[in-house]
Amino acid sequence: MDGVQAxxxxxxxxxxxxxxxxxxxxxxxxxxxxxxxxxxxLFGYALSLDVKNVxxxxxxxxxxxxxxxxxxxxRLSPYFSATIITSMVxxxxxxxxxxxxxxxxxxxxxxxxxxxxxxxxxxxxxxxxANRARTIEAYAQGAVAEWAAHQVEGGQSxxxxxxxxxxxxxxxxxxxxxxxxxxGLIVMVMTLIGAFLTTMVMAREWERGTLEALxxxxxxxxxxxxxxxxxxxxxxxxxxxxxxxxxxFLFGVPxxxxxxxxxxxxxxxxxxxxxxxxxxxxxxxxxLIASQLTMLVTYLPALMLSGFIFDLRSVPTAVYVIASxxxxxxxxxxxxxxxxAGDIWSIILPNAAVLAAMVVVLLVSSVRATRKKIA
Amino acid sequence: MWAxxxxxxxxxxxxxxxxxxxxxxRYSFLLPPILQCLIFGYAATYxxxxxxxxxxDQDHSAASRELVGRMDGTGVFxxxxxxxxxxxxxxxxxxxxxxxxxxFGQDFERNLLLGKQADVELIADGRNSNTAAIATGYVGAIxxxxxxxxxxxxxxxxxxxxxxxxxxxxxxxxxxxxxIPSLIGTITLIQTMMFAAMSVAREREQGTFDQLLxxxxxxxxxxIGKALPAMLIGLVQATTILLVAELWFRIPFxxxxxxxxxxxxxxxxxxVGIGLFVSSISRxxxxxxxxxxxxxxxxxxxxxxxxxxxxxxEVFQYFTLINPxxxxxxxxxxxxxxxxxxxxxxxxxxxxxxxxxxxxxxATWMFRNRVQ
Numbered sequence: 001m002d003g004v005q006a007x008x009x010x011x012x013x014x015x016x017x018x019x020x021x022x023x024x025x026x027x028x029x030x031x032x033x034x035x036x037x038x039x040x041x042l043f044g045y046a047l048s049l050d051v052k053n054v055x056x057x058x059x060x061x062x063x064x065x066x067x068x069x070x071x072x073x074x075r076l077s078p079y080f081s082a083t084i085i086t087s088m089v090x091x092x093x094x095x096x097x098x099x100x101x102x103x104x105x106x107x108x109x110x111x112x113x114x115x116x117x118x119x120x121x122x123x124x125x126x127x128x129x130a131n132r133a134r135t136i137e138a139y140a141q142g143a144v145a146e147w148a149a150h151q152v153e154g155g156q157s158x159x160x161x162x163x164x165x166x167x168x169x170x171x172x173x174x175x176x177x178x179x180x181x182x183x184g185l186i187v188m189v190m191t192l193i194g195a196f197l198t199t200m201v202m203a204r205e206w207e208r209g210t211l212e213a214l215x216x217x218x219x220x221x222x223x224x225x226x227x228x229x230x231x232x233x234x235x236x237x238x239x240x241x242x243x244x245x246x247x248x249f250l251f252g253v254p255x256x257x258x259x260x261x262x263x264x265x266x267x268x269x270x271x272x273x274x275x276x277x278x279x280x281x282x283x284x285x286x287x288l289i290a291s292q293l294t295m296l297v298t299y300l301p302a303l304m305l306s307g308f309i310f311d312l313r314s315v316p317t318a319v320y321v322i323a324s325x326x327x328x329x330x331x332x333x334x335x336x337x338x339x340x341a342g343d344i345w346s347i348i349l350p351n352a353a354v355l356a357a358m359v360v361v362l363l364v365s366s367v368r369a370t371r372k373k374i375a
Numbered sequence: 376m377w378a379x380x381x382x383x384x385x386x387x388x389x390x391x392x393x394x395x396x397x398x399x400x401r402y403s404f405l406l407p408p409i410l411q412c413l414i415f416g417y418a419a420t421y422x423x424x425x426x427x428x429x430x431x432d433q434d435h436s437a438a439s440r441e442l443v444g445r446m447d448g449t450g451v452f453x454x455x456x457x458x459x460x461x462x463x464x465x466x467x468x469x470x471x472x473x474x475x476x477x478x479f480g481q482d483f484e485r486n487l488l489l490g491k492q493a494d495v496e497l498i499a500d501g502r503n504s505n506t507a508a509i510a511t512g513y514v515g516a517i518x519x520x521x522x523x524x525x526x527x528x529x530x531x532x533x534x535x536x537x538x539x540x541x542x543x544x545x546x547x548x549x550x551x552x553x554x555i556p557s558l559i560g561t562i563t564l565i566q567t568m569m570f571a572a573m574s575v576a577r578e579r580e581q582g583t584f585d586q587l588l589x590x591x592x593x594x595x596x597x598x599i600g601k602a603l604p605a606m607l608i609g610l611v612q613a614t615t616i617l618l619v620a621e622l623w624f625r626i627p628f629x630x631x632x633x634x635x636x637x638x639x640x641x642x643x644x645x646x647v648g649i650g651l652f653v654s655s656i657s658r659x660x661x662x663x664x665x666x667x668x669x670x671x672x673x674x675x676x677x678x679x680x681x682x683x684x685x686x687x688x689e690v691f692q693y694f695t696l697i698n699p700x701x702x703x704x705x706x707x708x709x710x711x712x713x714x715x716x717x718x719x720x721x722x723x724x725x726x727x728x729x730x731x732x733x734x735x736x737x738a739t740w741m742f743r744n745r746v747q
Binding site: 031042046097121124126140141144162170171172183204287288289300304305312314315316319323333336337 | 410414427442471502504509515526541543544545552570660668691709719
């Protein structure tokens with residue numbers, strides 16, 4: 001019993017020392033407080049995949065009532081900001097100057113072709129940004145279809161053809177991009193605080209040799225790790241609280257699952273991130289390399305290989321296997337479900353189990369890596 | 376003049392030796408860019424090739440089977456379940472076994488044959504609304520094809536209009552073609568800025584910077600001696616990614632290297648300048664790295680890589696003007712895919728030159744005036 005108390009006292013002393021260090025070093029506060037706020041700002045207000053006001057050139061080589069009506073359709077559409085011009089050469093020049101992202105071209109004999117029931121519209125998009133180009137194509141087609149529906153009065157054709165697709169987006173009916181970004185935002189914040197900060201702090205101790213100094217004290221390796229990580233764990237939870245509040249009150253993203261599942265799984269992920277940070281720093285012991293490595297194995301996978309932006313079902317098997325080795329994808333899956341769908345255990349439990357297994361493996365091996373150094 | 380050059384050369388040599396003699400740091404400058412480029416080249420795609428979906432067919436008609444057959448025939452859609460009750464929809468969507476459920480009501484074919492509008496309900500998992508929207512778009516294209524065939528088979532007049540689509544510079548609209556040239560700038564920025572940021576901070580932390588200051592090296596010589604190795608690393612990394620893009624991913628390079636490299640050199644210079652400036656104001660490596668990271672994050676997110684700059688609120692658009700990555704991505708994309716000439720590139724070059732001049736002078740000034 002006495003041993004436990006002494007141990008607790010030692011851990012508390014370490015936590016105190018580490019907390020003072022965090023508070024006095026402005027850079028840790030920047031990562032812990034300013035960074036989550038900056039990310040909330042960027043994700044909440046700056047990033048938007050919605051396509052609107054796309055600059056397009058509508059080429060009317062020979063204006064006719066029908067053609068002008070089509071041009072007006074583009075002009076009035078909220079998706080486009082159309083400039084009407086009269087020659088294709090001019091339009092191509094605008095495209096080369098990157099003043100427009102698309103060209104809608106109606107040939108000189110458009111009215112005659114239309115009367116013959118065989119008119120062609122050419123749409124050219126700037127393909128440099130493939131995703132945007134595809135959305136522009138779809139919207140342009142929509143604008144043309146709407147115009148075409150107007151043209152066929154009383155005819156047999158119906159607006160979009162005989163079969164009409166009525167699509168519904170479950171969990172995000174209004175297609176609000178904040179719904180999509182918030183789970184990713186949480187993963188970013190937790191990864192940064194958990195893995196990044198811990199790596200730097202521990203690598204510095206290794207590099208400066210101050211960790212060896214700690215080893216000669218009665219403090220046990222696991223106590224050192226506990227004392228080092230507790231303050232950062234608290235910081236991570238603070239960051240999480242910021243994001244949840246922002247999601248709820250700034251962005252109006254619903255939390256359809258329970259707060260307990262959200263907090264519990266976030267703690268699990270934070271532990272994984274801390275474990276990765278501890279392991280990397282004890283493995284390389286150099287701040288420069290540790291920082292590069294952390295970037296490579298935590299931050300970038302959390303952004304690119306987590307299923308947050310890119311769908312993992314469509315990547316090649318090798319990449320899928322690599323993505324599965326990183327914790328981010330399990331956490332993203334839980335976050336997306338808890339926020340938007342609810343407490344769906346068939347998703348939450350398997351993913352949480354993987355994270356829990358990762359926690360055990362990582363923490364055990366980082367205690368080992370730290371102890372090995374003493375011998 | 377000569378003395379100055381030889382002093383700079385000595386410092387550059389020392390810096391390079393410092394990096395290259397440690398095998399771990401040697402690898403840490405070449406391996407990560409290649410790995411990242413390969414992994415992200417494959418992972419970073421909005422093109423879906425495996426969409427699990429389920430069918431709820433309450434019509435059991437030839438028409439509904441025909442449409443489902445068309446979906447199965449694409450190779451993209453994989454049918455994971457045939458549902459019988461509407462209640463089952465929630466099950467397959469909730470546990471993510473299906474991304475889409477396509478639902479035919481009882482009178483689907485009857486409406487079609489009567490010439491009425493026949494609705495197909497499409498339910499998509501909106502937890503990743505971007506993926507859902509892309510998959511929905513694919514179904515839309517399949518239905519369009521079905522409609523056109525149905526109309527011609529049943530003697531209905533097709534819409535009087537034919538739309539032909541063309542996309543310049545990326546004929547199949549592959550995300551990868553957009554992504555990988557952009558990675559040249561992104562990966563290089565992360566690594567060079569970090570490296571430059573750490574370089575002076577490390578000397579400060581280890582106390583060797585004071586020693587450097589008492590040598591005959593003048594502050595601007597120190598600055599050049601620190602900047603050149605970082606630039607060299609940046610250019611080697613950029614070249615490596617360029618080679619991976621061309622030789623591994625076989626994305627056709629339309630431009631000229633003589634146009635691309637001036638842009639890359641200025642970009643790397645600007646990145647190094649920002650890194651050195653960060654380094655000059657930090658006392659420890661940890662601070663340097665965290666400050667660098669606080670800059671890299673908005674640089675990467677506000678560069679046009681993930682979301683178009685035109686979509687951002689105006690305040691953020693102004694910020695992108697001081698973001699070297701914004702210019703680098705535009706330059707690499709436009710030279711790589713479009714093959715534009717240097718004349719059209721000038722509007723992107725001078726801002727980077729300005730950023731580099733400003734940050735490098737500020738860093739030099741800080742070297743001189745911040746001795747601790």
